[in-house]
Amino acid sequence: MSGTDPSTREREKSPERSLGSRLARSLLPGVVRRNYALKFALALLVVVLLIAVIGIVSFVQIQGIIETDAENTLRSTAGIQSDAVSEWTAGMESQTRGIAASDVYGTRDRERIRNHLRDSRTLAGPNIVGAHYVGADHDEIVASTNSDYEGRSVGTTAPAWRDPIERATAESGGGSGVAMSDRAYEHNGQLLVTFARPVRVGDGVLVLVADVRQGFERLHRTDTMATTSVLNTDGHEVAAPRQTWPVELADTPAFETAREGEMEIHERESDVVAFAPVTGTNWIVVAEAPKAQLYEASETVGRNVGVLVVSSLVALALVGFVLGRGTVLPLIRLRERTQELEAGNFDADLRTDREDEIGRLFVSFGQMRDALQEQIRETEAARERAERSRREVTRQNERLDQFASTVSHDLRNPLNVADGYREMLEADLAENEAIDRETHREYVTRIGESHDRMGAIIDDVLALAREGESIDDAVEIDLEELATAAWSNVDHGDATLSVVGTRRFEGDRNRLLRAFENLFRNAIEHGGPAVTVEVGPAESGFYVADDGSGIPPHVVDDVFEYGQTTAQEGTGFGLAIVEAIVTAHDWTVAVDETATEGARFVVSGVDSDETVSEGATLEFGDSSGDGGRDVRDERDVRDERNEQDDRAQSTHDS
Numbered sequence: 001m002s003g004t005d006p007s008t009r010e011r012e013k014s015p016e017r018s019l020g021s022r023l024a025r026s027l028l029p030g031v032v033r034r035n036y037a038l039k040f041a042l043a044l045l046v047v048v049l050l051i052a053v054i055g056i057v058s059f060v061q062i063q064g065i066i067e068t069d070a071e072n073t074l075r076s077t078a079g080i081q082s083d084a085v086s087e088w089t090a091g092m093e094s095q096t097r098g099i100a101a102s103d104v105y106g107t108r109d110r111e112r113i114r115n116h117l118r119d120s121r122t123l124a125g126p127n128i129v130g131a132h133y134v135g136a137d138h139d140e141i142v143a144s145t146n147s148d149y150e151g152r153s154v155g156t157t158a159p160a161w162r163d164p165i166e167r168a169t170a171e172s173g174g175g176s177g178v179a180m181s182d183r184a185y186e187h188n189g190q191l192l193v194t195f196a197r198p199v200r201v202g203d204g205v206l207v208l209v210a211d212v213r214q215g216f217e218r219l220h221r222t223d224t225m226a227t228t229s230v231l232n233t234d235g236h237e238v239a240a241p242r243q244t245w246p247v248e249l250a251d252t253p254a255f256e257t258a259r260e261g262e263m264e265i266h267e268r269e270s271d272v273v274a275f276a277p278v279t280g281t282n283w284i285v286v287a288e289a290p291k292a293q294l295y296e297a298s299e300t301v302g303r304n305v306g307v308l309v310v311s312s313l314v315a316l317a318l319v320g321f322v323l324g325r326g327t328v329l330p331l332i333r334l335r336e337r338t339q340e341l342e343a344g345n346f347d348a349d350l351r352t353d354r355e356d357e358i359g360r361l362f363v364s365f366g367q368m369r370d371a372l373q374e375q376i377r378e379t380e381a382a383r384e385r386a387e388r389s390r391r392e393v394t395r396q397n398e399r400l401d402q403f404a405s406t407v408s409h410d411l412r413n414p415l416n417v418a419d420g421y422r423e424m425l426e427a428d429l430a431e432n433e434a435i436d437r438e439t440h441r442e443y444v445t446r447i448g449e450s451h452d453r454m455g456a457i458i459d460d461v462l463a464l465a466r467e468g469e470s471i472d473d474a475v476e477i478d479l480e481e482l483a484t485a486a487w488s489n490v491d492h493g494d495a496t497l498s499v500v501g502t503r504r505f506e507g508d509r510n511r512l513l514r515a516f517e518n519l520f521r522n523a524i525e526h527g528g529p530a531v532t533v534e535v536g537p538a539e540s541g542f543y544v545a546d547d548g549s550g551i552p553p554h555v556v557d558d559v560f561e562y563g564q565t566t567a568q569e570g571t572g573f574g575l576a577i578v579e580a581i582v583t584a585h586d587w588t589v590a591v592d593e594t595a596t597e598g599a600r601f602v603v604s605g606v607d608s609d610e611t612v613s614e615g616a617t618l619e620f621g622d623s624s625g626d627g628g629r630d631v632r633d634e635r636d637v638r639d640e641r642n643e644q645d646d647r648a649q650s651t652h653d654s
Contacts (some may be wrong), residue, residue, distance in 0.1 A: 051312040058304055071272065072264050077226045078276035078287035079263065085230060089129075093178040093280070095124050096195040096208045099131060105200035110150070113143040121145050129192060129209045136203035138165050161186040164196035165205050172323075182232050182282065184212040185241045193238075212239060224347040226274075226289040232261050233282045249255060258284045307548040336367065362618060371527050422447060474506040475573040479542050482509065483535040486516035493529040495520075500536035505606045507585050515581040519544045519601060526551075527598065540589065541606035546598040 056145040104112050117131040124131075132144040134154060141149045141157065154161050160181060167179035177197050184191040189222040230238040235250025237243050251257055254266035258275035264272045272294055275289045340348040348369070352362040428440065480502035480522040488496045496518075516535075523533045527548020534545045551559060560579040582603055590602035 027097055029123060030166060046311070047315050051308060051315065055309065056313075059307065062304055066295055070289075071593065073288055074226055074272060074274040074289050074294065075263060075265065075276070077289075078228070078274035080230045080286050081280050081287065082276035082285040085283065086286060087285075089180065089278070089281050092195050092208065092210050093180070094119075095128070096178050096197045096206060097125075100197045100206040102199075103131065103201050103328060105199040105204055105206075105561075108202070110143050114145070114147075114150075116351065117143060118145050127210045129190060129211050131163075132207040132209070133199070134161075134205045134207055138205055142204065158187075160192075161194050161196065161207050165185070165192045168196040168205060169198055170195045180281065181579065182234075183236055183238050183241055189240055189272075191241070204498075225293045226287040228285060228287045230257075230278070232283070236334045238283055249275075255284070259407055264287065323629045332497070393413065473508070473535065477505055477507050477509055479503050479537060480533065482512060483544075484518055485512050487533075488518060489513070489517050490520045490524070492524060494525075495524050495529060498532060498534045500534060503537040503606075507606075508581075510654045511584065513579045516544070519580050521546060522574050523599065531598075537602065538602050541603040543600055543602045544594070545595065545600035546590075548598045550595070550597065551599045556593060559591060560589070 024648055048481045099117070104116045107113070113133050121128050121131045130145050130149075132146075132149060133142050134140065135142045139152060139154050141152050144150050149157055154165065164179040164181055168177065171177065171179060179196050181192075181194045184193050186192075191212045192209050193212045195210065196205055196206050209218050231247060231250065232238055235246025235255070237247065248267070248578040252273075254264040254273070254275050258277050259262040261277050263274070263276045266275065270288045270292075271288050276285045276287070277283075278285060337348040351366070352359050354362070376472055390503055462616060483497065485498055523531055523544070523546035527533075527546045531546050531548045532541075533546075536543060560575050578601075585606075587603055589601060589603045592602050
């Protein structure tokens with residue numbers, strides 16, 4: 001015992017080691033524990049069993065993956081076909097609205113209406129079979145691209161038009177105003193679908209007839225194993241007008257789910273069916289694929305089996321190699337890993353399945369490595385937290401100092417002016433001379449303006465404190481509507497707002513309204529009374545630009561700081577409030593220094609749902625009256641007031 005390592009004796013005396021020894025003795029017979037060959041055979045048997053379990057689990061997982069991928073493929077096929085049909089019907093509805101929007105129907109001139117219908121059909125393309133104008137009684141065909149229809153009744157000539165006409169006239173007050181046939185109908189060897197919409201001028205209805213085979217052409221061009229068809233909500237095929245009974249699939253729960261607007265999968269004995277609702281219609285695309293082809297993946301399973309066999313052989317070779325070589329290779333590996341740890345590589349692999357002294361040595365080194373790595377991580381994390389906290393405190397202190405200095409300076413100036421005018425007024429009254437009411441009224445006015453300016457500064461300071469709070473309740477906002485509402489709250493004079501596009505996003509409407517108002521006031525204050533302000537969507541947000549004189553290069557980096565302004569009447573907090581509101585939304589705002597004219601502010605990082613390219617120009621202000629006042633007169637008055645302010649402040653200082 002004197003030659004035994006003390007640490008080894010301690011481990012052998014530990015309760016854990018004693019329990020492990022008792023378990024090994026109870027599970028393994030003595031002949032196995034003492035015979036290396038039997039240990040080797042037992043290890044091989046364990047490896048074989050492990051490979052068998054892995055193979056079975058892998059096979060089950062592969063089957064699940066195959067079925068999931070196949071169903072996703074079928075869903076994708078149905079979705080693609082649904083999008084194709086939706087795109088076709090949307091195009092037909094758009095053309096119907098466009099043709100019905102003409103003023104020609106108000107003339108009641110059959111010849112002009114007929115010419116308009118023929119020209120529109122020519123421009124619409126090959127999908128359109130005919131265009132017809134039905135009179136105010138919704139029955140007489142007044143004008144048509146087919147002269148044989150004119151003067152005839154819808155009920156006798158084209159009964160299939162009645163339902164779309166009735167629904168279009170009933171729904172003209174809302175929605176798209178376009179109604180379409182529930183199913184196709186046959187005429188002269190064609191499968192036709194009717195689109196109807198009341199005309200914009202007059203009481204008649206425009207009927208547009210399209211060839212459904214053109215619209216469903218992509219359904220027959222698929223290169224997948226699936227076959228597709230289109231059903232209406234009653235379960236009848238849209239392209240099978242002679243079908244009298246609903247299809248069998250109409251009775252399935254998956255079809256009911258599709259009717260409610262959700263894509264669904266239905267599995268039958270021999271095939272799998274995917275249902276996809278067609279947006280904007282009451283149609284449902286059905287994609288069917290046989291199971292034999294859909295779930296065919298024998299090659300994949302075979303490759304996996306081959307991989308398992310190869311893996312088992314490699315595993316057996318490795319086990320034999322490890323057990324045959326004994327302890328030399330593990331000791332070499334342990335030495336290499338300790339060298340990696342010494343070099344600072346804490347990702348060194350110290351895992352082992354051995355339970356002897358070498359195995360326990362690996363475990364000890366692994367535990368030591370893990371404990372040291374955890375201590376290093378905790379130390380680095382604590383240092384980073386302390387550094388971030390220090391930087392944040394420093395930054396906050398700097399901003400507080402700047403904030404206090406700015407507020408103190410900006411409040412002191414109007415206060416000094418007000419005191420100066422008050423002292424001048426008191427001096428005039430003390431002399432008991434004839435009172436110059438106009439002069440004293442001007443003094444009182446300037447005192448009031450100074451107090452108003454102080455009130456504005458205080459309001460902006462409070463707003464800056466509040467607007468920087470986090471956003472809790474966000475609502476959906478339309479860019480054009482928000483900009484228009486903000487513009488109406490601003491005294492814009494002869495300035496013009498141009499909204500060149502819109503997009504929808506979520507945010508705090510009241511705060512964003514204030515941000516837009518501040519940006520508009522900033523543009524008017526610096527760009528002049530006749531400035532043009534432009535609002536539109538940007539790549540990841542939106543922008544506000546003007547055609548004024550722009551921002552001087554030396555102040556671009558400081559435009560969002562407290563008290564930064566070049567306007568005579570500005571408080572210097574407007575853009576700081578804008579930045580606080582934008583930051584509270586987790587967005588960013590910056591000056592676009594690439595703008596060649598005026599100033600351009602870009603808000604980025606906005607999560608947008610929709611972008612619309614069409615824009616609108618909104619004009620506000622009047623070229624006459626107060627809106628058309630002479631700018632030079634305003635500047636003269638402003639200069640005169642500034643001189644009076646200087647005299648008042650000089651009086652106060654003296």
